[in-house]
Amino acid sequence: MITLARYTDQELLDLIQQKATEFGRTPRVTEMEVYKTILRRFGSWKKALNKLELKPFGKESMYTDEELLNILREEKCKLGRIPKYVEVKQGCTIRRRFGSWRAALVKSGLQPTKSLEQS
16 A cells, blocks of 8 residues: 655656656546545645646547637537537536636627526
């Protein structure tokens, strides 16, 4: 059993970086042998990755901010109106990335209506 005191913060970050280099992508938390130590030390996997300026592996990292904003713009063109959250396949990702659906709409240049703010 590996204990918390065995590694310095920098050594834990180095282990994450080594895995990222080995995989050619950000590792998942469960791909780390010492993931429990990392979580206890940094408070969360995301906080540890932020220290290395790595993005979490998964659907959210598949898109840049601009790609997500373009998806919103494209959906508006297809629908002929501003899309609702549930009408966009990447709705969860967009909402998480920008903090809210309304914030994403504003950032994309679309003006949300009152009814969309509640969607």
